[in-house]
Amino acid sequence: MRSVIGIDLDTCVGCNYCIRVCPVEEANVAYVDDNDTIKVRVDTTKCIACGACLHICSHKSRTFDDDTERFFADLRSGAPISLFCAPASRASLKEWDKILALLHQMGVRKIYDVSLGADICTWAHIRYIQKHNPSSIITQPCPAIVDYILMHRNDLIPSLSPVHSPMLCTAIYMKKYCGVTDRIAAISPCIAKSYEFEQTGGLVSYNVTFLKLEEYIKRNNLRLPAQGRGYDHIDSSLGSIYSMPGGLKENVEFMIGKVLRIDKSEGTSVVYKALDAFSVEDKANLPAVFDVLNCAEGCNLGTGCRHDKSLFEVNVAMEKARMNATKERDRDYFEQLYQEYDDKLKLDDFIRHYRALPVRSISVSQHDIEAAFDQLSKHDEISRSFNCGACGAENCATMARKIAKKVNIPENCLKKAHDVMNMSHKAIMAWQQDNFRAIKAASADITQIRATSDSVVDNVSNIDILINNYDALVKDINKIASNIHMISLNASIEAARAGQAGRGFAVVAEAIRGLATETQKATSKISEVTQEAKQTLGGISSMVVGMGGNIARAEKDINKIEHRTTLLLSQGLGQPDSRSKPA
Numbered sequence: 097m098r099s100v101i102g103i104d105l106d107t108c109v110g111c112n113y114c115i116r117v118c119p120v121e122e123a124n125v126a127y128v129d130d131n132d133t134i135k136v137r138v139d140t141t142k143c144i145a146c147g148a149c150l151h152i153c154s155h156k157s158r159t160f161d162d163d164t165e166r167f168f169a170d171l172r173s174g175a176p177i178s179l180f181c182a183p184a185s186r187a188s189l190k191e192w193d194k195i196l197a198l199l200h201q202m203g204v205r206k207i208y209d210v211s212l213g214a215d216i217c218t219w220a221h222i223r224y225i226q227k228h229n230p231s232s233i234i235t236q237p238c239p240a241i242v243d244y245i246l247m248h249r250n251d252l253i254p255s256l257s258p259v260h261s262p263m264l265c266t267a268i269y270m271k272k273y274c275g276v277t278d279r280i281a282a283i284s285p286c287i288a289k290s291y292e293f294e295q296t297g298g299l300v301s302y303n304v305t306f307l308k309l310e311e312y313i314k315r316n317n318l319r320l321p322a323q324g325r326g327y328d329h330i331d332s333s334l335g336s337i338y339s340m341p342g343g344l345k346e347n348v349e350f351m352i353g354k355v356l357r358i359d360k361s362e363g364t365s366v367v368y369k370a371l372d373a374f375s376v377e378d379k380a381n382l383p384a385v386f387d388v389l390n391c392a393e394g395c396n397l398g399t400g401c402r403h404d405k406s407l408f409e410v411n412v413a414m415e416k417a418r419m420n421a422t423k424e425r426d427r428d429y430f431e432q433l434y435q436e437y438d439d440k441l442k443l444d445d446f447i448r449h450y451r452a453l454p455v456r457s458i459s460v461s462q463h464d465i466e467a468a469f470d471q472l473s474k475h476d477e478i479s480r481s482f483n484c485g486a487c488g489a490e491n492c493a494t495m496a497r498k499i500a501k502k503v504n505i506p507e508n509c510l511k512k513a514h515d516v517m518n519m520s521h522k523a524i525m526a527w528q529q530d531n532f533r534a535i536k537a538a539s540a541d542i543t544q545i546r547a548t549s550d551s552v553v554d555n556v557s558n559i560d561i562l563i564n565n566y567d568a569l570v571k572d573i574n575k576i577a578s579n580i581h582m583i584s585l586n587a588s589i590e591a592a593r594a595g596q597a598g599r600g601f602a603v604v605a606e607a608i609r610g611l612a613t614e615t616q617k618a619t620s621k622i623s624e625v626t627q628e629a630k631q632t633l634g635g636i637s638s639m640v641v642g643m644g645g646n647i648a649r650a651e652k653d654i655n656k657i658e659h660r661t662t663l664l665l666s667q668g669l670g671q672p673d674s675r676s677k678p679a
């Protein structure tokens with residue numbers, strides 16, 4: 097079958113709403129993409145086009161396709177096309193009669209009301225039941241219901257009413273009884289009708305949904321005629337209210353009274369469960385007719401409709417349709433109408449023969465399910481009954497089965513994610529506790545380093561003072577040596593004057609002068625050494641001062657980290673243990 101439901105994975109956030117509302121367990125598949133983001137794709141081979149995901153997706157990632165573009169393209173090219181319009185148009189389309197007039201102006205040849213097909217559908221059900229007396233039948237105006245049975249519940253096919261839907265009854269009437277040879281288009285409230293038309297041999301060529309039709313008119317700036325248009329066929333009965341929940345039930349009971357027990361169910365949240373229960377229910381408890389619809393409010397708010405009207409607005413429109421159908425018509429009128437059907441129509445023309453569309457379901461064993469529970473870290477009855485539904489499954493057991501089938505993933509389990517997050521949080525907080533203790537130790541160490549640095553600076557300053565004092569002392573010694581040198585020089589002069597008598601004194605004077613010279617040389621070297629020492633100490637002092645500044649900044653940063661860590665711990669696991677000693 098063609099793909100009707102589409103998805104924009106760029107806007108999908110993996111919220112799981114689509115999984116939660118889908119009646120088919122394997123139609124939505126959750127996975128983690130290359131960006132580690134959870135996404136949900138559609139398995140189109142298992143999708144029944146119930147449309148539940150379309151209306152629940154607030155991110156607008158689910159879309160649908162119909163035949164609107166192809167219909168208008170063929171119409172503009174001159175293709176011979178007639179159409180029928182669903183009675184839900186009275187409640188859903190704002191100016192349905194003017195839209196029909198526009199389509200007629202654009203080239204549509206004949207226009208029929210599906211209310212007529214609904215009347216024929218009711219007549220066919222009554223006559224089929226009277227002729228064959230089936231034990232219990234499931235009505236099939238709704239193609240999503242039919243697809244669910246044909247694809248996923250083949251065991252219910254024998255119970256599925258063989259009478260065609262109102263739309264197909266209309267198409268058959270147009271072709272076989274009115275001689276319409278044109279292609280037929282359906283102005284429809286339902287996206288799943290595309291599947292029905294595909295499965296029934298091409299009786300209907302186009303499924304044009306209300307929503308896409310209005311969008312096309314607006315997008316192409318088509319102007320509606322001032323005057324509306326009616327239909328090209330004989331009058332109809334209560335078929336105009338067929339689109340309401342229980343419409344078939346009301347029609348049957350209107351014609352033959354409450355001689356048959358007719359139960360009804362509608363809405364994706366309940367009707368598919370009811371069908372599953374139907375298959376195992378005691379036959380004695382089943383109704384003669386089970387009137388079922390996919391959409392909770394019937395076709396009036398179908399999957400191909402705008403949902404901007406309230407239920408009460410819809411009901412007002414349907415009540416007007418009911419009043420118009422019965423206005424100034426007595427019982428004889430309706431009995432005469434059915435007599436005309438008996439005389440003119442053949443029941444077999446409106447009977448459908450079903451062909452199962454079996455889908456390969458994914459089978460899993462109990463061992464697979466247990467392995468899935470292991471992936472979810474659910475090992476006891478309490479954890480396996482958490483049943484929050486956040487994953488999209490009804491309960492944890494269903495989630496485990498879906499994981500085993502590989503249509504859901506453990507990452508979607510809220511409880512598992514919470515437990516993992518809680519464990520991670522505890523691990524982080526324990527790591528922070530260790531960090532806090534390390535920071536406290538580092539803070540103490542850097543305080544000690546700063547004290548040592550300050551002491552080094554002080555000691556270097558003291559050494560510098562001592563060197564300066566020593567340098568002054570050396571200068572004094574140098575001055576004394578210089579004076580001695582001068583004295584010895586004078587003594588040598590006086591000894592020379594004394595002649596032979598001063599020769600011994602001259603020797604002493606020369607020795608003293610030599611000693612003074614050596615003393616000056618020694619003090620000069622000492623001065624060079626002290627200058628080098630002062631330069632080195634100056635470098636050491638600058639380095640130590642700079643290191644002290646770095647230590648001060650590091651101490652400030654560590655204090656900030658300590659404060660923030662203390663705040664974090666107080667918000668997480670309580671105040672850090674003051675008794676903890678630095679590592």
